[in-house]
Amino acid sequence: MKIVATNIGERKKIDWKGKTITTGIFKFPVENPIFLDLEKVKEDTICDRKHHGGTDQAVYGYSAKHYAYWKELYPDLDWQFGMFGENLTVDDLDERQLHVGDTFKIGEVIIEVTKPREPCRTLGVRFNDMKIVKQFWQQNYPGVYFKVLQTGLVKAGDALEQLKSCPQNPTIVKVYQEKRVQQEK
Structure with a gap:
């Protein structure tokens, strides 16, 4: 796996149906390395x-592979990496293969898989369509949150080298599916 884009965002105020929403979900690729802090x-x-x-x-x-699915549903958006609010767009991040506790080294940084992302209304604001929240829940493409075990800089092109695999723990998709069931209740 390799990082294809590193993305950061600034505070942005959006008027959404007469209400002001302040969000950081509008993330865009940056050229310089980004610092992953604790x-x-x-x-x-x-x-x-x-x-x-x-x-x-x-x-x-x-x-990055999940983008093709979403582009078909939302062809009129100005597509670029960072659309889902991710800091790291990775070429082939497979939530079916990643287990809670798996650790990776990226340059000097060490990160650990913790949980899937749960969609919220700011994703709907980013897509200018609240349908995306339900559609996101329906797919097994949640993305992955990481804990930073060792801080440092990462950049596009850096490879993720797996240091530890935890197959005894649930996959990110399994955790996501369980959260989806709870959310539907």
């Missing part, structure tokens, strides 16, 4: 600290 990516904006950032959600990764 609780967030430096210089990246997190507006909702209750649901984003923190030790177990310091970095969000999403697969």
